[in-house]
Amino acid sequence: MTDTDFSLTASPGRTLPVATHASGMRIWDHDGAEWIDACGGAMVMSLGHCHPRLVEAAQKQLEKLTFTYRFSFSNEPMIELASLIREIAPMDRGWAFFNSSGSESVESAIHLALLYWQHTGHPGKTELISRYPSFHGSTLGALGLSGSRWRQGFEHVLDDNPVAQAPNADIRSGLSPEQELAFGLQQIEDAIIARGPENVAAVFLEPISGASTAAVVPPDGYLEGVRTLCDQYNVLMICDETVTGFGRTGTWWAVDHWAVQPDMISFAKGVTSGVTPFSGLAISGTIADVFAAAPEGFPFGHTYSGNPVGCAVAAEVIRTIRDDGLLENSVEMGKRLHQGLVEIADRSAHIGQVRGRGLLQGLELVTDRESLEPLAGSSYRLAGLARDRHMMIYSCPTPLGDRVIEAVMLAPPLTIGAQDVDEIVERLSGAVEELDRTS
Numbered sequence: 049m050t051d052t053d054f055s056l057t058a059s060p061g062r063t064l065p066v067a068t069h070a071s072g073m074r075i076w077d078h079d080g081a082e083w084i085d086a087c088g089g090a091m092v093m094s095l096g097h098c099h100p101r102l103v104e105a106a107q108k109q110l111e112k113l114t115f116t117y118r119f120s121f122s123n124e125p126m127i128e129l130a131s132l133i134r135e136i137a138p139m140d141r142g143w144a145f146f147n148s149s150g151s152e153s154v155e156s157a158i159h160l161a162l163l164y165w166q167h168t169g170h171p172g173k174t175e176l177i178s179r180y181p182s183f184h185g186s187t188l189g190a191l192g193l194s195g196s197r198w199r200q201g202f203e204h205v206l207d208d209n210p211v212a213q214a215p216n217a218d219i220r221s222g223l224s225p226e227q228e229l230a231f232g233l234q235q236i237e238d239a240i241i242a243r244g245p246e247n248v249a250a251v252f253l254e255p256i257s258g259a260s261t262a263a264v265v266p267p268d269g270y271l272e273g274v275r276t277l278c279d280q281y282n283v284l285m286i287c288d289e290t291v292t293g294f295g296r297t298g299t300w301w302a303v304d305h306w307a308v309q310p311d312m313i314s315f316a317k318g319v320t321s322g323v324t325p326f327s328g329l330a331i332s333g334t335i336a337d338v339f340a341a342a343p344e345g346f347p348f349g350h351t352y353s354g355n356p357v358g359c360a361v362a363a364e365v366i367r368t369i370r371d372d373g374l375l376e377n378s379v380e381m382g383k384r385l386h387q388g389l390v391e392i393a394d395r396s397a398h399i400g401q402v403r404g405r406g407l408l409q410g411l412e413l414v415t416d417r418e419s420l421e422p423l424a425g426s427s428y429r430l431a432g433l434a435r436d437r438h439m440m441i442y443s444c445p446t447p448l449g450d451r452v453i454e455a456v457m458l459a460p461p462l463t464i465g466a467q468d469v470d471e472i473v474e475r476l477s478g479a480v481e482e483l484d485r486t487s
């Protein structure tokens with residue numbers, strides 16, 4: 049191996065460990081050091097690294113068929129995966145469309161939403177409403193939906209979509225759950241009315257937030273309320289489950305914690321547990337029917353849409369989650385992890401909230417528990433202190449009004465056992481103690 053890394057992933061001045069192999073939640077580097085991957089990189093490793101069933105599924109598919117172009121061929125893994133998505137998706141008569149990244153699937157959802165309204169006689173419905181804080185991807189359409197610090201530098205080319213504040217995102221609000229619910233719904237309704245319902249195509253939201261705000265769970269009734277508003281104003285409800293798709297929060301989808309049927313759900317990250325780049329959309333039958341009847345079908349997408357290797361692996365992820373009871377494990381181990389985090393928080397002055405569902409858990413970092421003001425720079429600092437203990441956690445500093453919220457997130461594999469949960473908690477506890485001592 050050469051000594052210099054010319055890939056732009058290596059930020060100047062930062063030397064990253066070079067990973068050589070991995071298994072479950074552990075990665076080894078070329079110096080032989082072992083690392084705990086407590087956040088699956090970026091919430092990707094749903095079944096951990098190199099799960100044998102996924103490696104085998106990929107290998108088998110690689111020997112049979114590696115690529116089809118969607119205008120020329122369908123393929124067996126894609127047909128099978130679409131039917132598995134139909135089984136697990138909350139919407140009636142769900143269809144599916146597959147891409148290679150979360151951003152691509154959000155772009156496809158935008159294409160589908162706008163074309164749906166054109167095909168059904170409402171070409172003026174072109175406005176998209178999203179929330180802040182949020183993150184929906186780095187391509188310009190998806191970034192335009194994002195209420196995120198990553199907009200900086202690109203604002204002049206981005207749409208101004210994030211106009212509704214997400215409920216429960218501001219732990220300093222002092223609002224009761226009922227007030228947060230009313231506030232969150234009012235934000236959506238005001239946005240639809242301000243833009244004119246006749247102009248609005250869709251509301252995009254992360255049902256349980258991911259990279260932007262570290263696992264914020266909405267108040268009960270919120271998603272149902274958004275669904276009602278979308279029906280009332282004839283607007284599509286599109287849920288971005290890039291982070292939460294396929295079991296991360298203890299149910300197949302985060303929306304399953306509430307009785308909600310979105311019009312579309314985008315998914316990515318954990319759906320192939322990092323074996324291949326892959327993503328997709330679950331689409332309600334009502335929308336899919338329109339494209340099934342359109343002369344051109346749905347002509348947008350990307351060169352690798354419906355890639356057979358990705359489809360074979362994603363189908364195996366669904367079968368493994370079912371066979372091994374991993375939704376149940378996510379609930380049980382999620383409770384153990386949450387409890388461990390609560391105990392860390394009880395000992396620390398700098399944790400303002402522990403939140404999340406299943407194996408997506410977040411900690412918000414504050415100067416003190418009375419003011420709950422963000423502890424500036426602490427999410428990167430805590431991630432650094434965890435890294436000193438050879439553990440990766442995900443840092444999520446996010447602007448909200450004139451503050452930058454500081455939070456970190458954990459997302460270990462759904463396959464995790466009690467001992468590994470305890471090891472994560474122990475290493476994090478040491479990192480938080482050092483943050484406390486040095487803040």
Ligand SMILES: Cc1ncc(COP(=O)(O)O)c(C=O)c1O
Nearest residue numbers: 149150151183184185258259290
């Ligand atoms: C909710 C959400 N949507 C979309 C994306 C974009 O996914 P990708 O980086 O695979 O394009 C992300 C990435 O973090 C995400 O968290």
